Amino acid sequence: AQSVTQLGSHVSVSEGALVLLRCNYSSSVPPYLFWYVQYPNQGLQLLLKYTTGATLVKGINGFEAEFKKSETSFHLTKPSAHMSDAAEYFCAVNAGGTSYGKLTFGQGTILTVHP
Amino acid sequence: KAGVTQTPRYLIKTRGQQVTLSCSPISGHRSVSWYQQTPGQGLQFLFEYFSETQRNKGNFPGRFSGRQFSNSRSEMNVSTLELGDSALYLCASSLMAELNTEAFFGQGTRLTVV
Numbered sequence: 665a666q667s668v669t670q671l672g673s674h675v676s677v678s679e680g681a682l683v684l685l686r687c688n689y690s691s692s693v694p695p696y697l698f699w700y701v702q703y704p705n706q707g708l709q710l711l712l713k714y715t716t717g718a719t720l721v722k723g724i725n726g727f728e729a730e731f732k733k734s735e736t737s738f739h740l741t742k743p744s745a746h747m748s749d750a751a752e753y754f755c756a757v758n759a760g761g762t763s764y765g766k767l768t769f770g771q772g773t774i775l776t777v778h779p
Numbered sequence: 780k781a782g783v784t785q786t787p788r789y790l791i792k793t794r795g796q797q798v799t800l801s802c803s804p805i806s807g808h809r810s811v812s813w814y815q816q817t818p819g820q821g822l823q824f825l826f827e828y829f830s831e832t833q834r835n836k837g838n839f840p841g842r843f844s845g846r847q848f849s850n851s852r853s854e855m856n857v858s859t860l861e862l863g864d865s866a867l868y869l870c871a872s873s874l875m876a877e878l879n880t881e882a883f884f885g886q887g888t889r890l891t892v893v
Contacts, residue, residue: 700884705886706887707887708884710883764834764835765810765834765871766837767812767814769823772822
């Protein structure tokens with residue numbers, strides 16, 4: 665069974681600082697990995713995904729993530745935080761096989777951006 | 780292009796009642812998944828439908844059920860509501876059947892059980 669661990673339920677950064685949100689996964693098969701963002705009272709919006717191929721994945725709004733199989737990690741980064749980045753971020757995994765439509769999510773990381 | 784539409788947005792029910800939530804996927808999408816989001820348990824997978832067939836189910840009691848219609852619209856039903864069923868219920872739709880396909884989420888239905 666797959667699982668996802670997000671280190672740090674709250675991360676606080678200054679505007680213009682580097683954003684680093686950590687995600688480690690456990691999967692018995694090569695996984696499909698996703699990062700989603702959720703703004704208050706909204707659904708989830710996909711930031712980026714890793715399926716196969718290049719391990720450095722670029723997403724929307726300047727975010728990127730690197731798949732490191734040896735570390736079972738998929739950390740999300742953004743070089744310079746903006747106030748509008750304040751939201752909750754979720755890492756998710758789909759383990760393939762017959763896991764149709766089934767995303768396993770981490771517990772989420774709330775990002776606060778200070779002016 | 781319209782996104783995933785969930786109705787109603789907010790709902791208040793009494794313990795013991797039943798409730799039906801509706802989800803209209805993006806036009807052309809045939810896969811619909813449902814998730815429950817609570818502060819304590821986070822986001823948990825309920826079930827997934829594709830072409831009116833349930834292909835996957837999470838670890839929820841039988842009080843939680845769903846169905847998909849021929850136009851891909853989906854409903855989920857919760858019977859004999861409990862206080863612990865209070866949550867944000869999210870629906871997601873996908874274009875293809877492949878596992879790596881992006882899921883588009885609706886804004887959710889916030890259910891409060893009193």
